[in-house]
């Protein structure tokens with residue numbers, strides 16, 4: 001028996017079509033577009049950064065999970081507010097970040113409202129960047145209502161990646177998500193509003209695909225509203241040529257002041273999200289590493305270096321972008337050389353379980369059950385983060401067949417009350433909640449107190465594989481547990497299969 005371990009950084013998930021290996025079947029032109037985009041390629045997010053500029057304040061629809069005081073919740077975590085920029089300021093910021101962070105490859109506009117409901121500001125930012133920073137990929141996220149009218153202009157500025165948030169293809173479902181849209185100078189409500197929005201989203205998708213633009217579809221999973229419907233959404237958008245589907249969990253808390261938050265609409269559990277992603281994966285490639293970024297996020301996914309580039313800090317900077325481009329090209333060439341070396345299949349990438357066969361005189365009639373393990377990592381495919389520093393964990397399913405990346409668990413997705421009101425959940429409690437369903441957590445180091453609390457919660461802490469490649473370490477722990485007889489047969493606990 002052989003436990004197959006994906007080479008470093010790649011995603012072995014059957015549902016994740018964006019890992020390096022799974023891109024192999026794509027035409028060269030598409031691979032080139034995806035290769036260094038941290039959202040469109042799971043592997044790329046270990047190596048490359050993105051940034052957003054918040055230039056788009058207005059929105060042309062209302063979603064029940066949105067409060068206009070905050071960023072657009074279609075890509076951002078609700079409850080965060082970004083500093084609004086004018087296009088000139090945004091361009092300056094992009095040049096400053098690109099010079100300081102050479103692995104920043106993508107500039108996205110994702111709010112704080114809908115970028116295409118603010119076409120002048122959004123397009124002016126793109127126009128200037130296409131001219132001044134031709135080495136940066138441009139990306140936009142939209143609810144789709146204004147999209148069909150702007151496809152030509154987007155293509156004019158070399159926008160190669162567009163995200164459309166499509167929560168439904170059925171107006172009856174849509175009427176439960178969107179109370180109104182603002183369309184042709186009128187406010188339209190109810191089912192009719194959803195019908196128009198859906199039609200515009202589909203039209204925009206078709207037009208973009210016809211122009212060769214890569215389209216990612218985001219869907220917010222809303223239990224009891226569109227959970228049973230999202231497989232159909234996946235099927236439809238795939239048939240129309242969408243490249244990737246990103247199913248994100250609804251975040252609805254009363255303190256966000258959204259309709260759903262105030263109505264007590266619940267968020268999905270991690271298990272429900274993974275089950276839905278797995279169900280949709282039969283139809284198309286799924287994104288599982290989304291971090292629900294702020295509309296002014298800067299850095300690697302999950303990282304926020306925005307405070308290093310506030311307006312007061314960049315205002316008087318003199319940026320030699322020609323020199324910066326040269327440096328960026330060199331750094332990115334080094335990254336590509338490293339990635340190429342990492343993706344060479346090596347003996348180490350396939351961990352033989354022959355030794356297990358030797359210690360077991362008879363093959364077991366039923367297969368040992370899979371195990372979910374969480375990993376603390378700063379990226380780069382190795383276990384290199386202190387447990388207490390992790391704000392998100394990568395979760396892997398280890399089984400006798402393989403080790404699969406199945407998603408990211410963020411620790412701070414939910415507001416847990418303020419420290420002063422006495423309702424605050426500690427960071428450790430939050431983390432344990434986020435790791436629900438995981439049986440081990442692998443990290444570089446961990447303190448005594450969290451060790452005990454994790455064990456009490458049924459999660460085995462493990463700091464023995466610090467700085468090792470993630471998949472190999474997860475496979476090694478799984479093998480240890482198998483040898484120790486900790487893994488009963490799969491039929492004993494089938495529910496453990498989902499995250």
Ligand code: CLF
Nearest residue numbers: 039050075108139290291292293
């Ligand atoms: Fe930004 Fe979005 Fe472009 Fe990425 S984010 S506009 S596609 S560059 Fe990425 Fe952030 Fe998830 Fe968005 S992790 S929220 S999917």
Ligand code: SF4
Nearest residue numbers: 059062063066072073
């Ligand atoms: Fe809010 Fe974004 Fe929906 Fe507009 S599209 S209502 S900004 S979540």
